[in-house]
Structures are given as C-alpha cells and as structure tokens.
Amino acid sequence: MFAKRYVNVIGVLIGLTVVSSILFYSGCGMTSSPRIRTNPTPDTTPPTSTIMSPTEGATVLLGKPVAITGTASDAGGGSVVRVEVSVDGGANYSAASGTTAWSFNWTPSAPGQATIKSRAVDNNGNVQNPPAEIRVTVDAPPTSTITSPKEGENIITIQGSLAIDVTGTASDPGGGSVVRVEVSVNEGATYSVANGTNDWRITGVLSHDGSVTIKSRAVDNSGNVQNPPTEVHVTVKITEGIRVPSDQPTIQAAINVATDGDTVLVAPGTYFENINFGGKAITVTSESGPQDTIIDGRNANPVVIFTSGEGRDSILNGFTLQNGNNQGIAPGGGIRIQGSSPTITNNVIKNNRACDGGGIGSSLGSPLIQLNTITSNSPISCVGGNGGGINIQGASSVETLDVEILDNVISKNGSVGGGGGIFLSGVGTPIVKRNIIKENVAASRGWGGGIYISTGSYALIVQNLIAGNHAFDGGGLYWLVPSGARGPILVNNTIADNTATSSRSGIVADGADGRTELTNNIIVAKPGQTGLYCSNINDKNPLIIRFNNIFSAGGMAYGGSCADKTGTDGNISADPLFTNPTQGDYHLQRGSPSIDSGDNLTPNLPDTDIDKDPRILDGHGNGTAIVDMGAYEFPAPHSSGIGLQDESNGNRTPTQHLRKSLHVALRRAERMKIAARV
Numbered sequence: 001m002f003a004k005r006y007v008n009v010i011g012v013l014i015g016l017t018v019v020s021s022i023l024f025y026s027g028c029g030m031t032s033s034p035r036i037r038t039n040p041t042p043d044t045t046p047p048t049s050t051i052m053s054p055t056e057g058a059t060v061l062l063g064k065p066v067a068i069t070g071t072a073s074d075a076g077g078g079s080v081v082r083v084e085v086s087v088d089g090g091a092n093y094s095a096a097s098g099t100t101a102w103s104f105n106w107t108p109s110a111p112g113q114a115t116i117k118s119r120a121v122d123n124n125g126n127v128q129n130p131p132a133e134i135r136v137t138v139d140a141p142p143t144s145t146i147t148s149p150k151e152g153e154n155i156i157t158i159q160g161s162l163a164i165d166v167t168g169t170a171s172d173p174g175g176g177s178v179v180r181v182e183v184s185v186n187e188g189a190t191y192s193v194a195n196g197t198n199d200w201r202i203t204g205v206l207s208h209d210g211s212v213t214i215k216s217r218a219v220d221n222s223g224n225v226q227n228p229p230t231e232v233h234v235t236v237k238i239t240e241g242i243r244v245p246s247d248q249p250t251i252q253a254a255i256n257v258a259t260d261g262d263t264v265l266v267a268p269g270t271y272f273e274n275i276n277f278g279g280k281a282i283t284v285t286s287e288s289g290p291q292d293t294i295i296d297g298r299n300a301n302p303v304v305i306f307t308s309g310e311g312r313d314s315i316l317n318g319f320t321l322q323n324g325n326n327q328g329i330a331p332g333g334g335i336r337i338q339g340s341s342p343t344i345t346n347n348v349i350k351n352n353r354a355c356d357g358g359g360i361g362s363s364l365g366s367p368l369i370q371l372n373t374i375t376s377n378s379p380i381s382c383v384g385g386n387g388g389g390i391n392i393q394g395a396s397s398v399e400t401l402d403v404e405i406l407d408n409v410i411s412k413n414g415s416v417g418g419g420g421g422i423f424l425s426g427v428g429t430p431i432v433k434r435n436i437i438k439e440n441v442a443a444s445r446g447w448g449g450g451i452y453i454s455t456g457s458y459a460l461i462v463q464n465l466i467a468g469n470h471a472f473d474g475g476g477l478y479w480l481v482p483s484g485a486r487g488p489i490l491v492n493n494t495i496a497d498n499t500a501t502s503s504r505s506g507i508v509a510d511g512a513d514g515r516t517e518l519t520n521n522i523i524v525a526k527p528g529q530t531g532l533y534c535s536n537i538n539d540k541n542p543l544i545i546r547f548n549n550i551f552s553a554g555g556m557a558y559g560g561s562c563a564d565k566t567g568t569d570g571n572i573s574a575d576p577l578f579t580n581p582t583q584g585d586y587h588l589q590r591g592s593p594s595i596d597s598g599d600n601l602t603p604n605l606p607d608t609d610i611d612k613d614p615r616i617l618d619g620h621g622n623g624t625a626i627v628d629m630g631a632y633e634f635p636a637p638h639s640s641g642i643g644l645q646d647e648s649n650g651n652r653t654p655t656q657h658l659r660k661s662l663h664v665a666l667r668r669a670e671r672m673k674i675a676a677r678v
Contacts, residue, residue, distance in 0.1 A: 045077075047072055047122040063107060065105055065107050079122060080122055108138040142173075152234070154237065154345060156317070157238055164204050165203050166183055166202050166204055168230075177220060181193070211236075212236050215230065241263045264285070267287050267293075268287060268293050269292075275304050282314065286317070293319050297322065299323050319348075321347055332360060333377060336354075337365045343368045346371045347373075354380060355380055358377030358387070367392075370407050371406075385416025389440060395456075402430060414440070415440075417442065417452075434462070435465070448473075448474045449475045450477055453481075458489075459488040461493060466494070475499045481510070486516060492630060494586050519599060524575075528552070547597065549629050588632060
C-alpha cells in the first residue's frame with residue numbers, strides 16, 4: 001500500500017513538471033520565451049546651451065566682474081555633464097559652474113567688442129557645435145591721475161590752514177568723455193567735484209595732519225565711475241611758520257631768526273640769494289612748489305649750503321635752485337654739503353656749475369636726496385670734474401647714516417671725469433633706489449655715464465632705470481673696486497641704450513670679487529657693443545650673476561674676464577621687448593622673456609616696482625607669481641577669458657590686478673611725461 005502511494009506521488013510530480021514546461025514555453029500566463037539581444041540606437045544628438053545674461057549687444061565695464069549665466073539641456077536622452085564658456089571668440093574655453101542652469105564669472109580686460117560663446121557636453125561625449133554666442137561691448141571706465149602732490153610728499157601747512165591744492169588729469173579710454181572728477185582728501189569718506197575735467201584742480205580742506213590719503217575718481221558721460229580711485233599718500237605737518245616775504249624780507253633773514261623746529265614758508269617768486277642753514281634743524285619750504293618758487297644763485301656761490309653739521313631734520317623742500325657756481329675745491333654747485341646730512345626733497349636743481357657735483361656735492365656727509373629733478377648741471381674747467389648731477393665723497397662723520405638717493409630724475413648732466421649722473425667715492429654703503437638716470441655724459445675719457453663707483457663705496461643699487469647715458473667707458477655704470485673690497489649689489493635695474501666710446505656700453509666691472517652681486521637685472525648694450533665687461537677680477541671667486549637678461553644685438557653679452565652665464569643660474573640673453581625705448585618707455589611688452597623670469601627670494605627685493613606698482617605678479621597668467629627682471633613689473637595678463645582656475649567648483653577666479661592695470665598705465669604715462677619735460 002505504501003509503495004502504491006509512493007508511485008502515485010511520483011506520477012503527480014512528473015505531471016506537474018511537464019505541464020509547467022509547456023506553460024513556460026508557450027507563454028500562457030508564464031514567463032515568455034528566451035529574448036533575442038539587439039544593439040540599442042546610439043545617442044548622437046548633441047546637447048544645447050543658451051546664454052541668458054548678458055544679452056546680445058549689451059555693454060559691460062572693463063575691469064568689472066560680469067556674471068555670464070544660461071541654461072542647457074540634452075534632447076537626445078542623455079544628460080548635460082558640463083558647460084564650457086569662451087570669452088575670447090572661441091579661442092579658449094573654461095568650465096562653468098552648474099549644468100542645466102550654469103554661471104561663469106568674467107572680468108573683461110580689454111575694451112572693444114567681445115564674443116562670448118557657450119557649448120554643452122553630455123554624458124556620451126557629444127559636444128554642442130556650433131556653440132551659442134552673443135556679442136557685447138566692453139566699455140572702459142574713465143581714469144584719473146593725481147599729478148600734485150606726489151606720492152610720499154611731505155607737505156608743510158601753517159597753523160589754522162589745512163588747505164591743500166590737488167591737481168591732475170583724466171581721460172576716458174572707452175571712447176566717451178569725462179564729465180567730472182571727484183576728489184577726496186579724507187581717505188575717501190567724502191568727495192568734492194574738482195574744477196575742470198581732462199585737466200583738473202581743487203583746493204581741499206584736510207581734517208587732520210599726519211598721514212593723509214588723497215583720492216580721485218573720474219565719471220564719464222555714460223555714468224561710468226572709476227573704481228578703484230587713484231590715490232596718493234602724503235604726510236602733512238602743521239607749523240606756525242615764518243613767512244617770506246611777509247614776516248621776513250628774504251629767505252636768509254628768515255633762517256637767521258628761526259630756531260630749531262621752525263618752518264620757513266616761502267611765497268611764490270624768484271629770490272636772488274645764496275642761503276646757508278647755519279646748523280639749524282629747521283624746514284625751509286615753498287608754499288606752492290618748485291614751478292613757482294625759484295632761488296637763483298646769481299652764478300656767485302652755491303645756491304644752498306649745509307656745512308655746520310646739519311642732520312636729517314634740516315629740510316630743504318619745494319624749490320627750483322638755479323645758477324649756482326662753486327669755483328672752490330669742495331663739491332657742490334647747486335647745493336654744497338660738508339660734514340652734514342640734510343634732507344633734500346621735491347626740488348628742481350638745474351643749470352648749476354662746479355668742479356665736482358654740479359647739481360649736488362657732498363663731502364663727509366650722508367644726505368637724503370629724494371623726489372628731486374636734477375638736470376642740466378655741468379662742470380667748470382678743473383682737475384677732476386666728477387659727478388655732473390650728484391657727487392658724494394666720503395662717509396658721514398656726523399651721523400651713522402647711509403647716503404640715500406631715492407626717486408629722483410637725474411638727466412642731462414655732464415662731467416669731465418667719472419659719473420655723468422652720479423659719482424660715489426668712499427661713501428660706505430650708499431642706497432640708490434628707484435631713480436631715472438638718463439642722458440647724462442661723462443665726456444672725454446670719463447667713466448660711468450650713468451653712475452661711477454670707486455674705492456670704499458659698497459652701493460646697494462635697486463630698481464633704477466639707467467638709459468641713454470654716454471661715457472668713454474662704461475656707458476651705463478662703471479665701478480672700480482680694489483683687491484679685497486666688495487663691489488656693489490644690483491637688484492632689478494634696467495640698464496639699456498647707453499653708449500661708450502670703448503664699446504663697453506652696459507656695465508664695466510673694473511675689479512670685483514665674489515661678494516659683488518647682479519640679480520634680476522636687464523642689461524642691454526647698444527647694438528654691436530658689450531653688455532657686461534669684466535676688466536679685472538681681484539678674487540678667485542667671480543661675480544655672482546643670477547637671473548639677469550644680458551643682451552647685445554650684434555655684439556657680446558659678456559666680455560673681458562666675465563664668463564658667459566647665459567643658460568645657467570637663471571640668466572638669459574634675449575631681446576627684452578621694451579614697449580617704446582626710442583621714446584624712453586622701458587616697460588615690458590607682452591611676450592617679453594624677462595616677464596616672470598626673476599628670483600623671488602633675492603635679498604633687497606622691493607614689493608613695488610619703480611612706478612610703485614605691485615610686484616610680485618603673475619605676468620603669464622598661469623597661476624604662479626614670479627618677479628620680472630628689470631625695474632618695471634608687467635602689470636597683469638590681458639588675454640580675454642584666461643584666468644586662474646578654482647578647482648573646487650570649476651569657476652575661474654578673476655585676476656586680482658586687472659582693475660589696477662589702467663591706473664598702472666596712467667601713472668607710468670605721467671612719469672614718462674614728467675621725465676620727457678625734463
């Protein structure tokens with residue numbers, strides 16, 4: 001019986017298995033028959049994007065951030081994975097932030113027409129083609145520059161009067177017109193409208209003395225406002241003052257009655273005097289600057305004398321000093337300094353004569369010579385005739401100070417011996433910074449058309465423009481260093497277009513050792529002449545030559561015993577591509593091999609260039625800031641649409657210095673105009 005039931009169960013199970021199989025393959029309420037695999041149709045439809053803002057034909061401002069926004073979709077069934085945006089007509093693309101709704105930040109860097117394009121990319125790699133595009137106009141905002149007072153100027157004002165005259169210029173590079181210039185003399189808290197537009201002037205009332213920031217901003221006929229404004233920083237000192245000629249008839253009479261700490265304030269006019277500070281710690285300053293206030297030495301003696309142990313608190317400021325004549329053996333035709341260390345600022349020193357130091361001569365002193373124009377001074381017939389513009393001999397015996405020659409324009413001076421522009425001998429450690437030294441002549445068999453350095457002068461020479469000078473030997477710079485002594489240190493100077501009868505037109509190093517350093521300089525010889533010539537090395541260790549561009553078209557970059565360092569220690573030899581050297585403009589053009597080619601870690605590297613514009617900048621726009629060679633820092637890359645990438649969100653970070661570039665250009669142009677007038 002058990003066996004029978006077992007057989008029946010087996011039969012039932014077999015029957016169910018057969019029925020299930022029939023149902024499975026027939027599809028009756030069960031799973032269908034096995035599928036036949038087929039290849040899906042590929043997605044070849046590209047995605048699309050649309051630019052929503054700005055709109056076609058819109059106007060955007062140069063240097064102002066613009067938010068480019070839009071949408072994107074994929075009609076082919078895929079998904080948009082990114083949107084790429086170009087702001088230079090399609091030459092370069094960068095990723096936007098977002099996909100179906102996207103945005104991209106752009107800071108226009110050049111005025112004129114700009115083409116913006118967008119293209120979407122989907123998850124199958126399809127790229128929108130042609131891209132969406134619009135055209136916009138980049139309008140440059142107006143710009144202004146402050147011509148007076150100058151950056152860093154010391155301003156003396158009388159008690160009860162905090163008025164200050166501010167002058168400047170303005171223009172609109174976008175093609176519009178300047179309708180007004182607004183000026184602030186209280187750090188930008190309030191602005192007042194100046195008189196005039198392209199040339200403007202205003203008398204502002206200061207709220208305090210001490211450090212003061214003056215700002216100007218131009219407004220054009222489209223309502224565009226300059227931002228950021230131009231600014232200069234000055235120091236204002238309030239004094240009761242002795243007025244000339246209202247309180248005393250002559251400048252010397254006012255000095256005679258003054259006591260330490262007094263200010264002699266001189267009204268506009270021409271004063272035929274030869275004045276002597278007489279050892280007093282006083283300030284002698286003009287009311288309205290050197291263009292209106294002249295001291296004429298009548299070709300009798302030096303115009304101004306400091307020979308009584310004066311220190312840095314004996315200040316001469318704001319005069320034209322002319323027709324001084326020194327027939328003695330002590331240096332100094334315009335200003336004579338002996339055993340003293342005065343401060344000489346904001347003067348025009350011209351048409352003076354002396355055997356040594358036609359403009360300024362110092363013996364055993366450490367003067368501060370800053371923000372002066374020293375021009376057209378010449379030697380008399382004598383034995384020597386060194387230093388047409390400035391002659392400094394001997395270190396100070398009064399104060400432990402360095403001689404400082406800063407921010408001056410030294411031009412068209414002449415010497416018979418060494419140093420058409422500057423002569424330094426036995427001065428210790430003088431500092432020569434940010435000067436324009438041009439078109440000076442060391443005649444006959446003279447040395448160092450721009451600068452001559454001899455025994456016991458271990459000069460620090462930083463960020464000067466030395467151009468267009470002439471000498472028998474060493475058209476730009478000549479140094480004579482005895483055995484065992486250190487030579488000068490040169491950092492970020494531009495030395496170019498100087499000439500020499502000897503054909504050694506850049507630098508002649510006549511004696512030096514391993515402590516003489518040249519770093520980050522541009523030295524360009526006249527075609528066919530030599531850039532750097534070493535006539536005698538007094539040490540087994542040669543000069544330290546690092547990160548310089550030393551170049552001569554058709555001549556030798558290195559000569560004499562100087563080993564050619566091109567290709568080692570960061571040194572190059574290539575045309576630096578100056579902007580317009582025939583017109584005295586030695587800024588670097590885009591593409592210059594000297595851009596981003598210096599050494600950021602060199603000692604004595606300043607944080608601003610000769611124009612007092614920022615360095616170190618990323619001149620190539622590749623995300624790495626490297627100092628440029630020479631006196632001028634290339635302000636910013638100007639290519640549209642190329643920026644630094646923020647990898648966290650794909651958005652381009654606008655270059656920080658684009659806004660600054662307009663003001664850089666104007667300040668440079670103003671400096672060039674001043675130098676050209678000299």
